Amino acid sequence: MDLTIVVLIQVLYAVASLVIISSGLAVIFGMMKVINLAHGEFMMLGAYAVIVSIRFGINLWVAMFIIAPVAVGLVGVVLERLVIRRLYGRMVDTMLATWGLSLLLIGVVTSIAGNTTAGVSAPLGSFTIGAYSVSSYTLVIIGVAVALGLAIRLVLLRTQLGLIARGTMQKPDMANALGISPSVVYSVTFAVGASLSGLAGGLLAPLTGVVPTMGGAFVAKAFITVIGGGPAILAGLVSASTLFGAINQVATFLTTPVLGEVALLGAAIVMLRLLPQGITGRFFKGTL
Amino acid sequence: MTPLIETRNLNVRFGGVHATRDVNFTLAEAELRCVIGPNGAGKSTFFKLLTGQVKPTSGQILFRGKDISNMQPHEPGRLGIGIKTQVPSLFNGLSVWENVWLSARRINSTTQANRITGETLERVGMEAHRKTLAGLLSHGMRQWVEIGVVIAADPPLILLDEPAAGMSDAEVDRTAELILEINRQHALVVVEHDMNFIRMIAKKVTVLHQGAVIKEDTPDRIMSDPMIQQIYLGKKPH
Amino acid sequence: MNRFAQSWVSAALVLAIGIALMFGLPGVMDEYTLMQGTIYAIMAILGVSLGFIWGFGGILCFGQAAFFGLGSYTYAVAVVNMGDSTVPFMLAIAVPALFASILGYLIFFGRLSDVYMGVITLTVTLILFNLINSTAGPEWKIGNAPLGGFNGIPGIPTLNFPGQVDKALSPGDLFYLTMSCLLVTYLGLRCLISSKIGRVIIAVKENEQRILLLGYDARLYKLFSFTLGGAIAGLAGCLFANWGAFTSPTIFSLAQSAQIIIWVIVGGLGTFVGPVVGCVAIQWLTTQIGTQQTFNSNLVLGAILVVFVLLVPRGVVPSLGLVLEWIWNKLKTKAMAENAACPQPLLPEVKFTAPSQTPSTANAISITKEQAA
Numbered sequence: 053m054d055l056t057i058v059v060l061i062q063v064l065y066a067v068a069s070l071v072i073i074s075s076g077l078a079v080i081f082g083m084m085k086v087i088n089l090a091h092g093e094f095m096m097l098g099a100y101a102v103i104v105s106i107r108f109g110i111n112l113w114v115a116m117f118i119i120a121p122v123a124v125g126l127v128g129v130v131l132e133r134l135v136i137r138r139l140y141g142r143m144v145d146t147m148l149a150t151w152g153l154s155l156l157l158i159g160v161v162t163s164i165a166g167n168t169t170a171g172v173s174a175p176l177g178s179f180t181i182g183a184y185s186v187s188s189y190t191l192v193i194i195g196v197a198v199a200l201g202l203a204i205r206l207v208l209l210r211t212q213l214g215l216i217a218r219g220t221m222q223k224p225d226m227a228n229a230l231g232i233s234p235s236v237v238y239s240v241t242f243a244v245g246a247s248l249s250g251l252a253g254g255l256l257a258p259l260t261g262v263v264p265t266m267g268g269a270f271v272a273k274a275f276i277t278v279i280g281g282g283p284a285i286l287a288g289l290v291s292a293s294t295l296f297g298a299i300n301q302v303a304t305f306l307t308t309p310v311l312g313e314v315a316l317l318g319a320a321i322v323m324l325r326l327l328p329q330g331i332t333g334r335f336f337k338g339t340l
Numbered sequence: 341m342t343p344l345i346e347t348r349n350l351n352v353r354f355g356g357v358h359a360t361r362d363v364n365f366t367l368a369e370a371e372l373r374c375v376i377g378p379n380g381a382g383k384s385t386f387f388k389l390l391t392g393q394v395k396p397t398s399g400q401i402l403f404r405g406k407d408i409s410n411m412q413p414h415e416p417g418r419l420g421i422g423i424k425t426q427v428p429s430l431f432n433g434l435s436v437w438e439n440v441w442l443s444a445r446r447i448n449s450t451t452q453a454n455r456i457t458g459e460t461l462e463r464v465g466m467e468a469h470r471k472t473l474a475g476l477l478s479h480g481m482r483q484w485v486e487i488g489v490v491i492a493a494d495p496p497l498i499l500l501d502e503p504a505a506g507m508s509d510a511e512v513d514r515t516a517e518l519i520l521e522i523n524r525q526h527a528l529v530v531v532e533h534d535m536n537f538i539r540m541i542a543k544k545v546t547v548l549h550q551g552a553v554i555k556e557d558t559p560d561r562i563m564s565d566p567m568i569q570q571i572y573l574g575k576k577p578h
Numbered sequence: 579m580n581r582f583a584q585s586w587v588s589a590a591l592v593l594a595i596g597i598a599l600m601f602g603l604p605g606v607m608d609e610y611t612l613m614q615g616t617i618y619a620i621m622a623i624l625g626v627s628l629g630f631i632w633g634f635g636g637i638l639c640f641g642q643a644a645f646f647g648l649g650s651y652t653y654a655v656a657v658v659n660m661g662d663s664t665v666p667f668m669l670a671i672a673v674p675a676l677f678a679s680i681l682g683y684l685i686f687f688g689r690l691s692d693v694y695m696g697v698i699t700l701t702v703t704l705i706l707f708n709l710i711n712s713t714a715g716p717e718w719k720i721g722n723a724p725l726g727g728f729n730g731i732p733g734i735p736t737l738n739f740p741g742q743v744d745k746a747l748s749p750g751d752l753f754y755l756t757m758s759c760l761l762v763t764y765l766g767l768r769c770l771i772s773s774k775i776g777r778v779i780i781a782v783k784e785n786e787q788r789i790l791l792l793g794y795d796a797r798l799y800k801l802f803s804f805t806l807g808g809a810i811a812g813l814a815g816c817l818f819a820n821w822g823a824f825t826s827p828t829i830f831s832l833a834q835s836a837q838i839i840i841w842v843i844v845g846g847l848g849t850f851v852g853p854v855v856g857c858v859a860i861q862w863l864t865t866q867i868g869t870q871q872t873f874n875s876n877l878v879l880g881a882i883l884v885v886f887v888l889l890v891p892r893g894v895v896p897s898l899g900l901v902l903e904w905i906w907n908k909l910k911t912k913a914m915a916e917n918a919a920c921p922q923p924l925l926p927e928v929k930f931t932a933p934s935q936t937p938s939t940a941n942a943i944s945i946t947k948e949q950a951a
Contacts, residue, residue, distance in 0.1 A: 152883030159877025272704045275697050310712040317705045325688040417793030431784040
């Protein structure tokens with residue numbers, strides 16, 4: 053019984069992790085159809101923002117929930133204005149340019165911070181279930197993922213920003229006709245996506261070693277989740293994260309963590325072959 | 341006589357749009373038919389059904405008696421259905437010669453393909469431009485090259501989507517001549533708006549409106565029909 | 579310039595230069611520099627493999643390094659087990675080709691778009707990296723060859739002359755072999771794209787819908803290009819394993835795949851010489867950067883990639899071609915103007931309005947095909 057609960061928590065945790073690391077990408081790809089291959093590096097910047105803030109004595113939670121998202125959001129705005137906006141509609145060129153940005157960011161951070169691994173320990177300790185010990189931070193991650201999902205839904209459905217974003221996504225011309233500049237909407241959307249990536253990076257800082265090249269491990273997973281999810285941002289994010297997260301965790305339990313990763317990647321390829329439009333291209337159509 | 345093309349209760353729905361409604365359309369071998377209708381009538385959708393780019397929601401499409409309703413995208417071309425699309429679709433980076441040659445070469449040897457390409461370019465009057473890149477041609481010339489590409493494969497059925505669009509009067513006359521000449525050995529379905537052009541080439545016209553066939557008759561009777569005059573928002577005949 | 583690039587004259591010229599380099603360089607270079615030349619040539623073959631499938635086939639593979647790596651690992655494992663290197667050499671080409679054909683089948687017959695292709699090829703490279711990286715324990719071996727995990731496989735026996743196990747290739751021999759492979763690949767690909775299959779491959783890239791409507795199964799042609807590209811990359815991998823007598827999982831890294839793409843972008847899509855030029859230039863640049871401390875190589879490469887995508891999307895060689903063509907045209911019209919006693923005759927009434935769907939067609943081979951998601 054205890055084992056079941058622990059397994060369940062781990063599966064939820066895997067799903068939650070995917071939700072968190074993919075949310076920023078889901079917003080950017082879902083809204084703007086921009087493939088941001090620098091996504092991992094946005095996360096890396098968020099993680100470094102937390103590390104640096106800690107060094108300055110700032111509270112961990114403040115660093116994670118405020119400083120990291122804001123800092124990376126600003127970086128996002130700058131990059132969008134300088135590079136991304138010149139490539140709208142050119143999907144492959146965007147992929148290439150953002151790949152270049154990813155290398156650039158790694159290079160810049162390596163030059164400043166060096167190659168050594170920095171880290172911060174997971175807060176809140178652990179609790180026990182029967183004979184098993186579970187990190188309390190795991191529950192934080194699960195909680196944040198749920199909150200994030202609800203927040204995105206709220207913003208998209210209930211706020212003016214969300215409405216404008218959804219409208220512009222469907223018809224950029226209409227936005228113009230309503231007196232709203234699509235380029236402003238895109239800037240804000242990109243910034244929001246970048247902030248979410250920064251948040252994800254900050255949240256992950258206690259869990260992985262923070263090193264300039266850490267982004268690479270997350271980029272593929274995030275992409276697979278977003279593209280596997282399909283056109284509906286939230287429903288796609290949740291459904292794909294659930295599917296892949298569960299497969300990943302179950303495979304890890306049955307074999308090794310490496311094979312768990314492989315299983316996730318393999319499942320993605322199979323799934324895309326069966327559902328080329330992603331999950332919400334076929335199911336849950338028309339939802340958010 | 342098995343008809344060349346026969347559709348039975350053909351329906352296509354895209355989301356809420358009923359783009360093709362219960363269309364029963366028959367075409368005999370070497371017949372020439374014009375299809376007209378206002379914008380949104382479903383003409384291009386109809387062509388896409390025939391070329392397999394769109395799958396029917398219900399109903400059947402038969403080509404010489406064989407059901408072709410669910411084909412892979414390259415199969416209609418193999419069977420013998422050629423299409424010149426509304427916006428001329430060519431290989432812009434290849435020369436005029438190569439565009440036509442690729443079409444001829446699929447079913448012929450190199451020597452035969454070379455001969456056929458030369459003859460086809462003569463027929464459509466583009467011999468002089470054989471080395472020009474297709475991307476550099478004017479709109480009218482692109483239409484002719486595309487017609488050449490289509491006929492080089494010698495398909496029994498040729499679909500032409502607005503072959504006279506954007507052409508000068510002289511070019512339109514030439515296109516009409518070309519179509520009649522092609523019609524001696526191939527069936528053609530031509531979508532057009534220019535009623536003068538239609539009168540030059542067609543004996544029978546099918547009128548589409550909101551996805552359904554509402555009338556099939558000779559050009560003169562179609563044009564004197566007040567209902568059609570009212571709904572058809574295209575060019576009025578002079 | 580494009581006419582020139584496509585003509586047999588340019589092929590003959592390139593071959594002549596290549597042969598001259600192949601026989602001339604060993605005379606002027608010491609063994610160490612010759613080995614540098616060899617690695618440049620190996621990477622050039624790899625670059626050409628991507629230049630072919632991308633520039634002519636329209637397939638942007640984000641994981642070409644996967645086939646490169648498979649080639650090197652296949653050779654290493656096979657030669658350790660078999661001794662004589664003839665079969666391992668062939669396997670090093672066949673295994674990546676087989677892998678490419680399976681992957682290609684999944685992607686092309688599943689009708690996935692460019693975007694998905696990029697993600698899936700990226701993913702596959704990652705899978706391979708993760709898998710091989712974790713094989714460090716002694717229990718991980720194929721036959722007699724331990725896979726070595728993140729340590730890689732050291733001491734890979736060099737290719738020997740076919741049938742003579744004891745007569746291994748010297749570094750000089752390896753240089754000749756590599757250059758020959760490069761030239762044969764170049765010649766082979768040039769012949770291929772002039773053939774019917776080659777024209778269809780290009781047509782699939784130019785306008786897939788049109789080639790389908792003509793009755794050609796585009797999926798088969800893409801599969802063919804992709805498999806051939808994998809085979810060529812595998813060949814490069816095998817030569818690489820011989821060059822350093824070593825291979826490791828970093829060969830599957832994203833960084834390696836990124837480098838290949840950067841070479842092709844910088845050198846230019848649509849030619850075979852372009853990727854070679856890009857490869858040599860970037861390799862040289864990377865070596866130079868490595869010797870100094872100020873600028874990190876990732877930084878420079880990333881900046882180059884961004885700048886090129888934004889400003890020089892066609893790459894060096896075709897852009898040079900455009901510049902040369904522009905100069906040539908200027909000189910021509912200037913000469914005509916000077917010779918004319920009367921005003922220029924009016925051009926015939928044919929309108930040369932470029933249709934909206936065509937990008938600048940001065941370089942006939944268009945670069946990338948954009949598809950809506």
